[in-house]
Amino acid sequence: xxxxxxxxxxxxxxxxxxxxxxxxxxxxxxxxxxxxxxxxxxxxxxxxxxxxxxxxxxxxxxxxxxxxxxxxxxxxxxxxxxxxxxxxxxxxxxxxxxxxxxxxxxxxxxxxxxxxxxxxxxxxxxxxxxxxxxxxxxxxxxxxxxxxxxxxxxxxxxx
Amino acid sequence: xxxxxxxxxxxxxxxxxxxxxxxxxxxxxxxxxxxxxxxxxxxxxxxxxxxxxxxxxxxxxxxxxxxxxxxxxxxxxxxxxxxxxxxxxxxxxxxxxxxxxxxxxxxxxxxxxxxxxxxxxxxxxxxxxxxxxxxxxx
Numbered sequence: 001x002x003x004x005x006x007x008x009x010x011x012x013x014x015x016x017x018x019x020x021x022x023x024x025x026x027x028x029x030x031x032x033x034x035x036x037x038x039x040x041x042x043x044x045x046x047x048x049x050x051x052x053x054x055x056x057x058x059x060x061x062x063x064x065x066x067x068x069x070x071x072x073x074x075x076x077x078x079x080x081x082x083x084x085x086x087x088x089x090x091x092x093x094x095x096x097x098x099x100x101x102x103x104x105x106x107x108x109x110x111x112x113x114x115x116x117x118x119x120x121x122x123x124x125x126x127x128x129x130x131x132x133x134x135x136x137x138x139x140x141x142x143x144x145x146x147x148x149x150x151x152x153x154x155x156x157x158x159x
Numbered sequence: 160x161x162x163x164x165x166x167x168x169x170x171x172x173x174x175x176x177x178x179x180x181x182x183x184x185x186x187x188x189x190x191x192x193x194x195x196x197x198x199x200x201x202x203x204x205x206x207x208x209x210x211x212x213x214x215x216x217x218x219x220x221x222x223x224x225x226x227x228x229x230x231x232x233x234x235x236x237x238x239x240x241x242x243x244x245x246x247x248x249x250x251x252x253x254x255x256x257x258x259x260x261x262x263x264x265x266x267x268x269x270x271x272x273x274x275x276x277x278x279x280x281x282x283x284x285x286x287x288x289x290x291x292x293x294x295x296x297x
Contacts, residue, residue: 008162008163008166010166011162011163011165011166014165014166014169014170015165015169018169033246037246038246041245041246042245042246042247042250045233045234045245045246045247046253048234049232049233049234052234078232081230081231081232082231082232085231085252085253088252
């Protein structure tokens with residue numbers, strides 16, 4: 001005859017953990033982008049594209065992918081086209097959840113513009129280096145682009 | 160079922176799920192020679208629209224799509240012939256025109272697409288020359 005016992009401590013613990021996990025995951029759900037122009041969504045999509053465009057360039061620069069000048073130039077030209085695109089979506093009404101941009105983007109707009117110009121300038125320099133076809137110059141230019149990305153993130157984005 | 164068995168059932172189910180996922184990852188890694196699956200290569204279509212030429216990278220049956228114009232490019236997804244450009248549906252900043260909204264018709268060699276800025280633009284599939292794979296420098 002089977003003996004019916006109340007829920008064991010272990011059973012309660014498992015169920016509690018599952019419920020807690022489900023509850024917390026619901027709490028951590030990111031707010032949706034409800035702006036009519038979906039500024040944050042657009043910015044994110046373009047920054048993701050920038051990251052993706054930068055990946056093969058970085059692989060060449062750190063020697064993990066073969067340097068083929070024509071192919072590399074095409075990659076850099078795609079990056080150059082993209083590099084000027086995201087900034088127009090940082091409009092005055094663009095600071096709202098779920099953005100990870102710091103308030104300084106808007107409160108220190110001239111500094112943010114300067115950071116954009118520096119970044120775009122470094123990408124243009126990379127394009128010139130890519131046209132030259134010399135790997136050493138390309139590497140130095142890629143390092144500069146990467147450094148400008150990081151500097152801008154440090155100052156204007158929550159990590 | 161006796162109540163004291165519930166934790167064993169729950170933990171067993173979780174364990175099976177974990178084994179299934181890990182097993183699939185390992186089999187996939189062995190099959191692909193690495194943890195990252197090789198991306199499916201999309202077909203390139205060249206399109207001539209009133210606003211200028213652009214290219215679409217699309218493969219029937221896959222969800223990914225990319226559009227490239229002289230001004231820029233966008234990544235998106237496609238489902239049931241409808242494009243989703245992640246908020247860029249009516250945006251003209253990136254491409255210089257609003258991206259297409261739907262695939263109107265397609266066959267083995269062409270694609271007909273429509274969007275807010277033009278209707279029934281025909282895109283022709285380009286045949287890429289096949290190249291032998293080069294080993295990646297390590």
